[in-house]
Amino acid sequence: MYKLDDVITVEWEITNRCNASCPQCPRNNYGGSVIESLKLTTITLEQAKKMLPVGSMKSLRTVYFCGTYGDPAVNIELIEICSWLKQYNIQVSLHTNGGLQKPEWWKKLANVLDKDDFVVFSIDGLSDTNHVYRRGVNWKTLINNASAFINAGGNAHWDFIVFRHNEHQVQAAEAFSNTLGFKKFNYKKTHRFINKKHDRVEVWPIYDIHDKLVDKLEIPNNPVYINNQISKLEKVNKQHGDFFTYTMSTPITCYHKSLGKIYIGADGYVFPCGWLHDRMYGIEAEQHPDHKALFKLFEQAGGIEKVNLNYNSLKNIINTDWFPVLESSWTGEGRLSRCGAVCGASFNPVGAQNENVSYWGV
DSSP, rough: OGGGGGOEEEOOBSSSSOOOOOTTTTTTTTTSSTTTTTOOOBBOOOHHHHHOGGGOOOOEEEEEOOOOSOGGGGGGGGGHHHHHHTTTTOEEEEEEESSOOOHHHHHHHHHSTTTTTTEEEOOSTTTTHHHHTTOOOOHHHHHHHHHHHTTTTTTTTEEOOOOOOTTHHHHHHHHHHHTTOOOEEEOOOOOBBOOOOOOSEEEEEOOTTTTTTTEEEESSSGGSSSHHHHHHHHHHEEEESSHHHHHTTTBBOOHHHHHTTEEOOSSSBEEEEEEHHHHHHHHHHHHHHHHHHHHHHHHHTSSSSHHTTTTOOOOHHHIISHHHHHHHHHHHHTOOOOHHHHHHOOOOOHHHHHTOOOOOOO
């Protein structure tokens, strides 16, 4: 069973606000309007100190600011929160599209972080292609911010999600990253052509803010950049009748538990990983059986007050109130299909996506 003393890494969504409208992000409708059920919120420094008992977490080494719905750079108190964590010698990293704030802010962040910390900039192409997926991100702003951070001594990594429209630029992007001074360049074989219903999607639509079709995303042509689990999906379906049956029967080995990781959402909900958080909001998520099953598990734990940091302590949530209920579902009643899909025995699209990803200093 999970215990607070065993937590090594916290993945923390410090805000669910974002400047971008990425078409495969769960916070919006295919790059269009923001999902109506998502209540926008940002965690303050004062709230952060109450939520995360850093001083009493014996094994905590890393806080990773990422998230399911937001970009951490939206949070105007992020630098202050990082500074607070550095008082405890916690390694800090964050994942951003880089299109927020001004160069001076990024210089200040670099001065707060140390040699073990890093920022991952998600840059999916070059000046003529990055905007296809990172909708709303200005290229000049992004490059100026990343350059300011690097030139001030910050450790930066470049993560590149490969699609058909940008696959021809992987090598050029890596060369450009070296010129700018990035410590690491990672290309990612996206798993997101498997949708929330766990169906394979060959062409992913892109909508504008009015939810009108304006473009599309496609799987790369080069097999080197294709997530091999996408083609494996058909085999799994044949073996088990359908994918849902597989997810509800496969043995589950929680990857984040094995690494001592937990996830905290901007709304205060705590999960082993963010893949459960994206079962909370949006039409597709709310229509999936997991959504109802998740709230039944909340009820089993004693209600929202028992599973959310706005009402309960992290120690109680992990040690007694919520995580034991969730863990029991992996082998008993109330299992979530998402758990079987991400951490089942025969199918691992997330692992395949990140097989070429590593971070300097980690």
